[in-house]
Amino acid sequence: MEGCFSVLRRWTPLTMLPLILKEKLLAMSMFSLGLGAVGVAIAGIFLANTDFCLTDAEQATLEYLENADLRTIGDEEKMFKARTLWAKSGAVVMAVRRPG
Secondary structure (H helix, E strand, C coil): HHHHHHHHCCCHHHHHHHHHHHHHHHHHHHHHHHHHHEEEEEHHHHHHCCCCCCHHHHHHHHHHHHHHEEEEECCCCCCCEHHHHHHHHHCCCCCCCCCC
């Protein structure tokens, strides 16, 4: 008879309390991790799509543009400075290939 009561004594509300707290702690931990992951994802998307952390572009000076080497497109390739084209026609059109 003592065996039956010992089983009942083991599952009293006071002995169940640590199990309930462990479940609540686990749920709270999972919620915190999930919330942190969502926050990191939002921050990553924000930083990837904005120029918040990039440096500002530097404006090219007229001297730098005058000394730029231009190449013709076509069968025979010629190279000349941009200032010669500016002196002849008054306009310079440049196509710039970005590195990378």
